[in-house]
Amino acid sequence: MRCQSVAEVKATLDALGPVLPGSISKQWNVCGKPGCGCKDPKNPKRHGPYYQLSFTVGGRSSTLFLKPQEVALARQYVRRHRRFRELNAELVAAYVALARRVGVAALGKAQ
Secondary structure, three states: OOOHHHHHHHHHHHHHHHOOEEEEEHHHOOOOOOHHHHHHHOOOOOEEEEEEEEEEEEEEEEEEEHHHHHHHHHHHHHHHHHHHHHHHHHHHHHHHHHHHHHHHHHHOOOO
């Protein structure tokens, strides 16, 4: 990987689009209705699938239920979040390289 400039990394970040942290899981549930097919002892047919995005933001864990038509887009946003984290590390490295070249005091002017 070549060392990108601060401006290049910022441009890539800007073009990235929406991101979502976390992971997506598929779940099936058993309801509370007596006699429902989901509780059949021989051939249970659970309700679902239900899709859930689990994530942590600001130190707090949370979940978000997804509609079936949102799952593909949510997966794309989760992949983008991984790329966002990589780019964030590249941005820090670019700033460090720039600080070594021009000095810390000149960072705000020399991007």
